């Protein structure tokens with residue numbers, strides 16, 4: 001494979017496959033019928049070139065553009081989960097006709113969907129997104145609130161529409177959440193809510209989608225005081241321990257998850273090259289040919305950095321006070337401040353664990369969005 005010069009995202013498909021296999025086997029062990037949808041927005045470059053479709057994943061999309069991409073990549077409609085708060089009538093109509101699993105976000109969207117199917121001779125299965133109050137967290141703006149009665153009203157409305165049936169329930173708590181108790185609390189509240197619903201509202205329920213949000217190996221996000229990410233098994237065990245009481249075997253719905261960062265974050269590194277090395281006062285001042293806009297998540301969590309001499313020997317000398325600037329013309333384009341080994345122009349700087357939300361949030365600011373070279377595909 002020809003890999004172009006830095007700056008470049010370098011991915012390892014075997015890490016993605018390993019994460020997927022671990023999640024898959026955990027779900028199989030805990031629940032049996034299960035599915036994994038890859039959250040496209042986390043990294044569209046990986047959605048385009050990665051191994052997910054071959055692994056049997058569904059596509060989780062949140063816009064018409066992402067939906068079109070999933071279809072172009074060969075995902076059948078019936079393997080697409082269509083989430084998000086902004087779906088046009090034309091996009092909903094297409095998704096209905098292609099049997100995608102639409103998760104309705106709110107009452108306005110549900111009313112539009114009902115008018116789109118009115119008079120239809122076939123019955124369309126749909127899902128709805130729910131939200132619930134989680135201790136210590138602000139309420140979500142997405143989905144139908146269990147506590148406010150919106151969820152019950154939505155289920156009743158769907159049951160009263162001859163052309164619709166409820167086939168999915170969806171929840172996504174928050175992204176990058178490290179506490180298994182929150183996932184358990186959400187599942188407990190979901191099970192309690194379902195126990196209050198007439199059987200007729202939920203008897204066709206086929207998919208229980210509990211979203212994503214499971215952490216990868218990023219350092220503690222800057223805004224968090226506590227950060228204790230656990231292995232993926234801890235989150236799934238916490239959820240399933242609550243779900244089992246609400247869903248008797250053998251008629252359990254498919255348990256679906258739609259992670260992004262857990263699957264791709266650790267699989268992608270970003271390689272840039274030092275173009276200038278100076279000593280300014282007591283500080284080593286370096287400039288690389290990457291920019292902060294290529295790694296916007298650096299504002300969210302400190303980077304995991306290493307540098308290599310051109311022969312790929314790790315730079316491991318004594319650490320001196322350092323600032324690493326990016327290649328744009330902004331004064332605040334600073335990728336790192338802190339102790340770091342001495343580097344020279346031509347050295348490679350590697351940011352690890354940057355597969356989630358960096359490339360997707362990178363604008364074409366001054367430079368093109370760096371390509372992804374995915375090895376092992």
Ligand SMILES: Cc1ncc(COP(=O)(O)O)c(C=O)c1O
Nearest residue numbers: 039172175176212213259260261
């Ligand atoms: C509905 C939904 N599902 C899945 C995800 C993926 O989240 P994560 O990358 O934290 O797993 C997101 C992210 O915002 C989301 O909004």
